[in-house]
Amino acid sequence: MRILILGAAAGGGFPQWNCACSTCAAFWRGEAGVTARTQSSIAVTADGEHWAVFNASPDLREQIIANPAMHPRPERGLRDSPIASVILTNGDLDHVAGLLSLREKHPLGLYMTGEIANVLDANPVFSALDPAFVRRERIALDTAFDPVPGVTVRLFAVPGKVPLYMEGETVETQLIGEQTVGAEITAGGKRAMYIPGCAAVPDDLNARINGADLLMFDGTLWTDDEMQRERVGQKTGARMGHMSVSGSGGTMATFAETTIARRVLVHLNNTNPLLLPTSAERAEVGAAGWEVAYDGMEISI
Amino acid sequence: MRILILGAAAGGGFPQWNCACSTCAAFWRGEAGVTARTQSSIAVTADGEHWAVFNASPDLREQIIANPAMHPRPERGLRDSPIASVILTNGDLDHVAGLLSLREKHPLGLYMTGEIANVLDANPVFSALDPAFVRRERIALDTAFDPVPGVTVRLFAVPGKVPLYMEGETVETQLIGEQTVGAEITAGGKRAMYIPGCAAVPDDLNARINGADLLMFDGTLWTDDEMQRERVGQKTGARMGHMSVSGSGGTMATFAETTIARRVLVHLNNTNPLLLPTSAERAEVGAAGWEVAYDGMEISI
Numbered sequence: 001m002r003i004l005i006l007g008a009a010a011g012g013g014f015p016q017w018n019c020a021c022s023t024c025a026a027f028w029r030g031e032a033g034v035t036a037r038t039q040s041s042i043a044v045t046a047d048g049e050h051w052a053v054f055n056a057s058p059d060l061r062e063q064i065i066a067n068p069a070m071h072p073r074p075e076r077g078l079r080d081s082p083i084a085s086v087i088l089t090n091g092d093l094d095h096v097a098g099l100l101s102l103r104e105k106h107p108l109g110l111y112m113t114g115e116i117a118n119v120l121d122a123n124p125v126f127s128a129l130d131p132a133f134v135r136r137e138r139i140a141l142d143t144a145f146d147p148v149p150g151v152t153v154r155l156f157a158v159p160g161k162v163p164l165y166m167e168g169e170t171v172e173t174q175l176i177g178e179q180t181v182g183a184e185i186t187a188g189g190k191r192a193m194y195i196p197g198c199a200a201v202p203d204d205l206n207a208r209i210n211g212a213d214l215l216m217f218d219g220t221l222w223t224d225d226e227m228q229r230e231r232v233g234q235k236t237g238a239r240m241g242h243m244s245v246s247g248s249g250g251t252m253a254t255f256a257e258t259t260i261a262r263r264v265l266v267h268l269n270n271t272n273p274l275l276l277p278t279s280a281e282r283a284e285v286g287a288a289g290w291e292v293a294y295d296g297m298e299i300s301i
Numbered sequence: 302m303r304i305l306i307l308g309a310a311a312g313g314g315f316p317q318w319n320c321a322c323s324t325c326a327a328f329w330r331g332e333a334g335v336t337a338r339t340q341s342s343i344a345v346t347a348d349g350e351h352w353a354v355f356n357a358s359p360d361l362r363e364q365i366i367a368n369p370a371m372h373p374r375p376e377r378g379l380r381d382s383p384i385a386s387v388i389l390t391n392g393d394l395d396h397v398a399g400l401l402s403l404r405e406k407h408p409l410g411l412y413m414t415g416e417i418a419n420v421l422d423a424n425p426v427f428s429a430l431d432p433a434f435v436r437r438e439r440i441a442l443d444t445a446f447d448p449v450p451g452v453t454v455r456l457f458a459v460p461g462k463v464p465l466y467m468e469g470e471t472v473e474t475q476l477i478g479e480q481t482v483g484a485e486i487t488a489g490g491k492r493a494m495y496i497p498g499c500a501a502v503p504d505d506l507n508a509r510i511n512g513a514d515l516l517m518f519d520g521t522l523w524t525d526d527e528m529q530r531e532r533v534g535q536k537t538g539a540r541m542g543h544m545s546v547s548g549s550g551g552t553m554a555t556f557a558e559t560t561i562a563r564r565v566l567v568h569l570n571n572t573n574p575l576l577l578p579t580s581a582e583r584a585e586v587g588a589a590g591w592e593v594a595y596d597g598m599e600i601s602i
Contacts, residue, residue: 012404012405013362015366016405017361017362017365017366017373017382017402017403017405018373018380018381018382018384018405018407019373019379019380019405020373020374020375020378020379020380020381021379024373025375028372028373028375029375036366058359058362058398058401058402059362059363060318061314061318061359061360062360062363064318065316065318065337071329072318072319072320072321072325072329073321074321074326074329074330077321078320078321078322078531078532078533079319079320079321079533080319080321081318081319083319093401093404093426093429096426097359097398097401097426100359100394100398101318101359102318103313103394104313104317104318104319104320105534106319122425123424123425123426124423124424124466124467125394125397125398125424125426125466126466127466128394128465128466164429165425165426165427165428165429166425230379231379232379232380233406
């Protein structure tokens, strides 16, 4: 199985368009080693010819152009793309807006839970994806499907919340259901777990991850109050449906005793000090065995 | 008045993600001088500090990062952007999807006709633009408003059609109303006309353009049957609501006798041979006094 990180940042990307927090400011002033990251997406293949894209970020067109593996192959005809299917793990804008870049009558399988399908159905703008070419497949939780040859996927519920633009008066931030899912991806006897958004890790989720060859996990925030500390927002990570990387209840601690061959943080918020290659936080995750994803990163398992 | 071309291509951009037409293939194989163009958008300022963006393309985040004039200014606070307002000329995806990249509680004026506002209202996804920060202003045709200091705009109807994703069983391709508009932009005694989509030029429209200091006009297709000739689509330009650049009823001929100080083609489709810098077509428009827009092009009038 080959995995290509198309975009390693959370919603808004890094840098964020209107932000001068300390990490964004480092980018805007051109600090050495501080590289941009587009919004959250990965691509997976078993045969090198058919790719499944997990989450369609608003930056998808830019991501396709930046990665030769995603280019059309002229020898295969006037219309072609290695992208054969798209799987959605939630309805957040950073995961669905890129669907609007996959128009032009291209056959695709589009896989998601019924709840996420309802979100798309509620927005006429997504009818830009002609149903004659794009099959919207409603996938039940914990049910295997093969989005591309040789790759089997199961979606499973993880604690999370509805998309921001669907929030009502009250918001359940650790909802467990079809709104936020992880993906278990198996190919060639290897198993990767992709969980770009996760509010908490119950024991059964930790057990499910145990033994994985690769974990790509929610690395949105370093600390729960990071947005407040940077004075660019009032929301905590918990309110946004994301657990933090650091701290006693954080990602590093949660998986410290879990058997995972390779662990990679994805979906990094623009405020996260892990974006700075020389930060103390970056050294700390490295020492704990975690890698920080970057655009164009390739992983083979 | 300063005008910055943020994106010079039509919907899908150049190259298009799944296309190997002759122009896209030239890009994919890295032919010298063949440069990518993002989707249709311009930015305008009179004071150099407040910019009005006309049309929010899906590539807007990439366009902001690529153009230093669009960067936040850290000396103005933790949240800042030179982009003070957005004006829409139709509801096509290449003109509205980028609104989803302007979230994050940034105050903006969003100006459009009532018909286009209805399109946004029909899609809950656009509520990602918090109404507490983004004012949706319904602008009547032929009515002056100032989206940024020193810049006055009037929207006026041009022949066109509803967005593709709103099409019903039958489609009026030369509809004149609120679905497709041009923008008359005046500042410092100068007048620019921005018309990225136009199905035909009635005499009164031609008369309105006459005397302009700058015309930025629909350069989507070189010939009406270009998509068919390239075997990448069945639709004619007329069906898509775009007149062609060449031919007896085309843009060059239409404005041959009109007084316009500077004329620039924008909104170029990926199939348009004008994208190839050494094409005969490019030489022909140049000889007729037309420039071909490119990303990052700056115009001062």
